[in-house]
Structure formats: C-alpha cells, structure tokens
Amino acid sequence: xxxxxxxxxxxxxxVALWYAACVPMNxxxxxxxxxxxxxxxxxxxxxxxxEMGAIPLALKNPSVWGDTFAQDKPRLPAPHQVAVELWExxxxxxxxxxxxxxxxxxxxxxxxxxxxxIGSVAGVLLAVGIVHSRAMDMSVMPWAIASQTIPILAxxxxxxxxxxxxGLQGLVPKAIISAYLSFFPVVVGMVKGLxxxxxxQIDQMRTWSASANQTFWKLRMPASVPYLFASLKIxxxxxxxxxxxxxxxxxxxxxxxxxxxxxxxxxxxIQIWSALFATAILAAALVAIVAGLERxxxxxMGVGR
Amino acid sequence: MTSTAVISAKGLDLTFQTNDGPVxxxxxxxxxxxxxxxVSFIGPSGCGKTTFLRCIAALEEPTGGTLSVNGMTPExxxxxxxxxxxxxxxxxxxxxxxxxxxxxxxxxMGFPKAEQNARVEKVLELVDLAGFGGKFPxxxxxxxQQRASIARALSFDAxxxxxxEPFGALDEIxxxxxxxxxxxxxxxxxxxxxxxxxxxxxxxxxxxxxxVMSPRPGRITDVIDSPLPKERPLDIRDTPEFLEIAHRVRxxxxxxxxxx
Numbered sequence: 001x002x003x004x005x006x007x008x009x010x011x012x013x014x015v016a017l018w019y020a021a022c023v024p025m026n027x028x029x030x031x032x033x034x035x036x037x038x039x040x041x042x043x044x045x046x047x048x049x050x051e052m053g054a055i056p057l058a059l060k061n062p063s064v065w066g067d068t069f070a071q072d073k074p075r076l077p078a079p080h081q082v083a084v085e086l087w088e089x090x091x092x093x094x095x096x097x098x099x100x101x102x103x104x105x106x107x108x109x110x111x112x113x114x115x116x117x118i119g120s121v122a123g124v125l126l127a128v129g130i131v132h133s134r135a136m137d138m139s140v141m142p143w144a145i146a147s148q149t150i151p152i153l154a155x156x157x158x159x160x161x162x163x164x165x166x167g168l169q170g171l172v173p174k175a176i177i178s179a180y181l182s183f184f185p186v187v188v189g190m191v192k193g194l195x196x197x198x199x200x201q202i203d204q205m206r207t208w209s210a211s212a213n214q215t216f217w218k219l220r221m222p223a224s225v226p227y228l229f230a231s232l233k234i235x236x237x238x239x240x241x242x243x244x245x246x247x248x249x250x251x252x253x254x255x256x257x258x259x260x261x262x263x264x265x266x267x268x269x270i271q272i273w274s275a276l277f278a279t280a281i282l283a284a285a286l287v288a289i290v291a292g293l294e295r296x297x298x299x300x301m302g303v304g305r
Numbered sequence: 306m307t308s309t310a311v312i313s314a315k316g317l318d319l320t321f322q323t324n325d326g327p328v329x330x331x332x333x334x335x336x337x338x339x340x341x342x343x344v345s346f347i348g349p350s351g352c353g354k355t356t357f358l359r360c361i362a363a364l365e366e367p368t369g370g371t372l373s374v375n376g377m378t379p380e381x382x383x384x385x386x387x388x389x390x391x392x393x394x395x396x397x398x399x400x401x402x403x404x405x406x407x408x409x410x411x412x413x414m415g416f417p418k419a420e421q422n423a424r425v426e427k428v429l430e431l432v433d434l435a436g437f438g439g440k441f442p443x444x445x446x447x448x449x450q451q452r453a454s455i456a457r458a459l460s461f462d463a464x465x466x467x468x469x470e471p472f473g474a475l476d477e478i479x480x481x482x483x484x485x486x487x488x489x490x491x492x493x494x495x496x497x498x499x500x501x502x503x504x505x506x507x508x509x510x511x512x513x514x515x516x517v518m519s520p521r522p523g524r525i526t527d528v529i530d531s532p533l534p535k536e537r538p539l540d541i542r543d544t545p546e547f548l549e550i551a552h553r554v555r556x557x558x559x560x561x562x563x564x565x
Contacts, residue, residue: 200392203364207390208410209383218409222400301400302441 018079019069024054025076026068031057034064077270085274098254101278107255108243109282111171115178116239120232122179123186130187131194131220132212141191148184152177152242157249174255178242182235189231193224225301229294236286244279256282310337311375311465311497312361318369319356319523329522330356331367336516336525340464343491343498345508346516347554348561353523354501354516358467361499362390374465386414388465389458393473395450397442397457404429404438407457414461428456431490448479452486459494467499472507481539484510488537505558509533509550510542517554519561527557 031049035041042060043049049057058065069078077085086101093100126144129136156177163173197219205215247257256279263272317334320327331353338344346354359365360372363379374382382388397406404425411421429435432452442450451471458466472480484507491498502508508515509531517527531550533541541547 200394200396204390204392204396205413206364207362207383207388208413209386210413214413218413219398222398225400302402303399 015079018076022074022076022078023065023068024058026071026074027054027058027061027064029071029074030064030067031061034061034067039063072270073267074269077273081270082273082277085270086277089274090278101256101259101274104254104256104259104275105278105282108240108247108257108279111174111243111246111255112178112236112239112286114171114175115180115242116182116236118175119179119182119235119239120186123183123231123235124190124228126183126187127190127194128216130191132216141187144184144187147180152181152245153248155180156245160246160250174243174246177246178239181238181242185231185234185238186228189227189234190224193227194220196223196227222301226294226298226303229290229297233287233290233294236290237283240279240283240286309339311340312336312338312373312499314357314360314370314372316370317357317360317367317372319353319360319365319367320369331360332522332524334370334523334525336528338497338499338514340497341495342514343500343512344514344516345500345502345512346518347502347505347508348518348558349520351520351523352518352561353520354518355469356523357518358469358499358501361465362388362467386461386463388467389461389463391451391455391458391466391468391471393470395442395447395454397450397453399442401441402438403434403440403442403445403453406442406453407438407460410457410461416461424460424462428459431459431493432456433486446479447475448483451475451483455487455490459496463496465497465499469501470503471500473503480507485539487511492535505551505554506542509547509554510537510539515550515554517557517561519558524561526561527553529553529557 028049031041032046035044035046041064043052068074069081071077074081089099089101093102095102095106097103126136126140130140131137159177159180160173163169163176201219202215205219210218244255244257244260247255248261253262256275259275259278260272263269263275314334314336317331318329319331320329334353334357346357348354356365360367361374361379363383372379375385375387377385377387397403398409401409407425407428408421411424416424425438426435429438432455434449434452434456437445437449437453442453445453455466455468455471472483475483488511500508500511513531515527515529515531516525517529518524519526529550533546533550
C-alpha cells in the first residue's frame, strides 16, 4: 500500500501532460471556431494562423484553451472525453449494440483466446520436439525465427485470403494470425525451460536408469513451468495484437480493430482513443489473469513465494 | 581379498579426446574394494578421482582395462540398482517436498505406493530427518538438504553408496557433524562406500582404505589401509595414529608431484 502514492503521482503527471498537449494540438481549430462565434482572437485571419506554430498561437489566445478540451473531432481528445466515451460505449450501451465496446471487445477476445490456445499448444509441442531431436532443432528453429522477422501486417492479408479460398472466414483466420504471433515466445521459453536442468540432474536420472519419458515428465517438464508462464504472458499480449491486426486488412465491421479502422475513416479520434484504451485494458487484464494462474500454480508446486 | 571384492578395477584407462589432444583422465588403475569398506579417494583436481567414481556408476565409459561391480559390468550393475550416488550439490527438486524427492527414484524404479512411503519413513529416520518429509527443500539448511539427498540415495537399498565430495560445499562445523553421522550410518547399514574428497582429515577420519591419486595422467600413487578402529569419536583426530596416517597421505600427494 505504500506504493499507492508514487503510482498515483505518475498517473497524475501523465494526465497533466496529456491535458497540456491537448491545447497546442487542438488550438488552430478552436481559435477558428471562436472567431466564427464573434470572439476577438489574435491574430485575425485564417491564413496568418495557418503559418503560425501551435505553441505561439496557444500562448496568444489563452481565452480559448477551454475549447480545446471539448471538440467533437479533436486531433488529440482530452482524457475526460475518452473516459466518457469509454463509459458510454461499455456501461450505457447494450452489449448487443454495434456501438458497444463490450460487443466489439468480445469479438476480438474470442479470436485472441482461440489463437492463444493454438499458439501455446503448438509452441509447447514444437519445443518438446526441438529439445528431443537435434534434427528438429536445426530444421525448425531457423524457420520459427524467420517467421517473426516478417512484418505481421504484410502476411496477415495473405493468411486471410488463403483461408477464405478454402472457406474459412471470421474467427478462425484471425485466430491463426494470433497464433502466428504467440507461438514464438512459447517455443523460445519452453526450449529454455526444458533445457534448464543441469548436467548433474541429468546424470542423477541416469544413475536411477530413468527412461527418456521419465526424465521428461519428472524433471524437464516441471522445471520448465516458470519459463512457460513468462512466455505465456508475452504470448497472450501478442495474441491480442494478432487478433486486432487480423481485423484491419479485411475492413472488418466487428471487433476492436474494426473500431480503430472506422474511427480513422471518419476522423472519430475519440472513438479511436477509446478503442485503444479498451485494447490496453483488455491486454492488462489478460496478462494479469495469466500472472494469477502463475502465482497459484507455482505456489501449489511449492516453488512460489 | 579379491574374492570378496565388490568393485574391482584392473588396468583401467580412460582417455578423453579433446581439441588440445588426448587427456589421460585415468591410466592403469588397479583397485579392489571389499564388501563393507569405506574407501576415500583423495588427490588434487584432475587426478581422476571423480572420473573413477563415475566409471563405477557407468556415467563414463572406460577406454581400456576391466571394471566390475558386484561381478557385473557397471552398466548391468546400475540396472540391478547396485549403487546410490550422492553428488556435490544436493540436487533436490524445488517443486517436490523432501519426502517427494526421496520418492523420486522409487517412482522411477516402479516400487508400489505403500512401499514407497514406508521406505521414505525409514531413510528419513536413518539420516535423522524424521518429521521433515513434508517440508520443501528451501525450508531446510544446506546440511539438511545434503542429508536428504543421502536419504534419497539410500532409499532403494543399494549395497554401494558412491559419494562425490558430498560435503564440499558445506562449512566445517556442519561438515564435522555430517562426517560423524555418516560413520554411524555406515556402521548401522554395513554399506560399501566410495567417497571422493579434497580434505585429508576427512579422508583419514572416515575411511578404512585411503586411495591417494595424482594427475597427468590420473593414477593411484598409494593405497593406505587404515589401522584406526571402527568406533571413531571426533577427537580421534588428535591421536598420534591419526596424525601418522594423515602424514602418509600428505607424503603420497607430494610424491605424485601434485603441487608442481
């Protein structure tokens, strides 16, 4: 609880910087609106103002600062505008509404969870193969690394087109893109974890004439659990990114990615920002759930604090 | 002596091929270890004492000579559960309780559940850790962890106990105590013990037979049969007999040009 003060201080500083940034970002439009409403502004004339930097203009017109926080389509919406939008589109809208972020969030979340499940299982299986077979280590690992150097934005449309041609649409293609991003950290973490037992522990198993199977289930697998959870935390956040990226190239009409997309089509910056925050909150919640599972699992194993 | 030998090595060679050329870890090692002997292997780093122990345990493959354990090859002896091996680090699994750790080899060897529990109780008693079965390794001191690892090596009732510097990482007070305990354990169980150490007093205090080794190539320079009685209180280390053996060990180490 002693951490609450520093945490609140950081939040307050961020919010203050955000408000401060709203003034110069939105000042041009605010001054123009004020002039049309008959207020005295300096300098007069749209052309002159266009030449001017945002900060000098803001300093010359302190009277319109308040208006920069209340525009319909600001360049940078103020924190309270985003908060109000978030509230209205989550709590006040029915979850079946096309304007509900819960509705869109669920669309994205379902693809994220399916993709995460596919990616995690694939990642663990690949890691087991890599650890047990030198041939797989040499043949699979380079491809796994190469797969992550390709920008996901470039490959996502191809995945969607290819899967569409075999009749798969909607959830599954997004989940595949999601899995594409999330399997990699799981492979890397699990390979490291399965290899974490030292030479002495492997020798010890040999002195008991343990089979490869027994060494795997009794030593390698439990030893890899802490590594697995570290990977799953990265993996689930990557899954969410994958699901959103999967919604962008098709011009999807549902999902958080679709909210970002339509927001940018119509200049609805408040909608974009609230979708971004919804994404961030969702990601934080997912990571927190994995972290909670980690704590419970490690505690039950006896290795947690 | 040869007829009752449980471990017998004749002309044992082990050469590792490295990038810098061959390394003779063991060369022409002849040794018989009788049933119930407590044999210490002492010598500087690289003299092959650990390598010899690992050969007995079939963790290394000799490149020449013969080695038999209970009249079998080391590989067969391992499958017949001829020995328990204690490493320098306790190597307990942090996700298993002390009892769970001791059960580990029993699970692997396929003992029935009820017998596993009975054996765990018995060996915990033997190493003076009764009542600690439910604790996790991190809840125990270093000395207690090493005792648990000895219990684990004893759990499946092998006749031979191989110990590779088991107390090397512990402080001297704990070490003295564990040495005393180990002698009691040896007296109660009648096991044959092979014990690798760096410490002259430890070797002399514990052993019925002290094997002095020297490096490059790894070989035996002296084998000393200890005249000390089986009953050994800690203060035996101040008697003239004890000091005399210690002196001979030191001479043996020096003769092997160990400190060039």
